[in-house]
Amino acid sequence: MTNITRRQALLGAGALLGAPNVVTAQSLHRVRFTLDWVFHGSYSFAAAGERNGIFRNNGVEFSITRGYGSGRVPIDVAAGTYDIGIGDMTPAIRFMAENPQRDVVAVAIVYDQSPACCTVRADGPITEPKMLEGRTLAAPEFDGGRQIFPVFARAVGIDANTVRWNSISPELREPMLVQRRADGITGFITSTGLSLKALGMDWPQQRIFRYKNYGMDFYGSGLITTRTFLRERPEAARAAIRAILQSTIWAYRNPTEAIAFLKQRETLTDVAIETERQQVTFDEMMISDTVKRHGLSHFEPARAQKQIEAIVQTFSLPRTPSVDQVFDGSFLPPASELQVAPAA
Template sequence: MRKTLVVALAAWPVMAHAELQRVNFTLDWSVQGVHAWYFLAQERGYFEEEGLDVRIDQGEGSAATVSRIMSGAYDAGFGDMNAVIQNAAERPESAPVMVYQLYNQPPFALLTKADGPIQQLDDIKGAVLGAPAGSASTRLFPAMASAAGIDVDDVEIINIAPNLQEQLLNRDDVDGSLVFTVTSYMNLVAQGHDPEADYRWFPYGDYGVEVYSNGVMVSRAMIEQRPEAVAGLVRAINRAVQEIIDDPHAGIDALMAREGLLNQQAETQRLAFALDNLIISAESRALGIGAVDEERLARSISTIVDLYELAQTPTVDDVYSSEFLPPLTMRMP
């Protein structure tokens, strides 16, 4: 009797683990501070409590997250809402759906030197700006200029490699650069500059560009076949996000446990920048992290359709679902 009981108890963890639902999850890029919540949720067993075995892989870009999910290789991931909109216009039957919007503000900006010729946005008339060809910051710049009443024909834009944006600006080869803020901010830190004192940032969101950006998206198949797993995934991630807002170092510790060669101080700064500038905003304080203002999202869909000359205009329901969000009281920053 005792022997049978011991065997049964020894087998229980294996059986319990076998019952977990596997979720293949892709990040948008290599592991960074802005991914801390996924590893904290994993480390503290929040995914497992939801009956999930979440396997996290690094990514190849925010738009690539959408492609990876559409291929069927991944069930969910962290990627760009605007790439979801583009694919929902072209392949609505297979485009993923955003279920937890993290970047409430767009992570794009015009970056200039504090002592450079561009002291205010009107100064870009006649200026030379560096921009990576095809990047979201480049494609969205006309929307920013239009909202600010600036004719893009008055600005010269030259194509530059993404990894040279800050260097060319510092060498005065360009008057400003159109950047992805989370990356550029830390590039400047790594180069020994003070991103706050030495530079001016003109965030697109402050100049009329209403688009959302990165968040947690899932495949349509996962929504249709495993809705309880989607809800559990969102609950676990939200739980970790809330804990990291209260204690960012807990998230960085979990991150370093996964990727010990990262620069801990740099990733701590990156996480703080994202929380302060992209995630926590007046809107997310009102609606809770993960939610969107549906009227704003509808306007941003129209912006993306116009800029990318898409043949169809997706609806809000085509690209976003609030169905799986925890209650508002659990999502307040």
């Protein structure tokens, strides 16, 4: 276990940010920020930014709340419960299409690749996605993998209406598969894979159908807010986006220290499991070829358009939002600040 002193934290943050700003408590932008799931290794950046000075040096004081699935993030942000949240782009886009009056918009891409998947037992009878027809899957109602499943079903040519769903609380999802009470589960590989491993079902015992391997080249997790927040508090929005993205890069460059900060915040953290979960997040979600070439939050309209069209067609939505209605990149920091290569 790595112990992080305040001096080390500030030095590490200063190396990323340059000379730190002098910020007083009175000048901080107070921003309510929601995750889309529990506080684990995928969100070590949030614990790090909270404790190593990056958030404060950007003039932001976050109140960070755990989430209950990506499907909840746009709902809660639109309701004004939170100012900004991180969640999968597919349910967010669906929400935007169905609720144009709610003013929701994405302002950054944190994780370039979608982690959504369906997992079954490797020793079970299901060996390909088409065999999910007529089976029972377990997941919370707002689970990101479940929200996106109809798009996956359409991509692999199965009738999503034949799949039975067991709606359960988040902590019961993985036990349902381990105990053979469901044929499969949906979720994010960063959650399901490591949670199953913690219950004794290691990676070789899991058969994972990653949605992105079946023609779904979708953006993963983005920062979701409202145009009202952007209009009424533009400096707070700009500072919050910059702080979150810089903290994400810092965690990638300093993974051991990031998990140490997570352990400080969440004392029950299993360091071994969360270290692996963090690395899976980097490998499966964050470090794509696009990010290697262009840096974090590089947005390609044509790629987003395909994601929008797939969502609209799958759910038979009454309107197709434009790319500009879905994403506003004008609050992002310069691309030079978003390069992810580890410091020399």
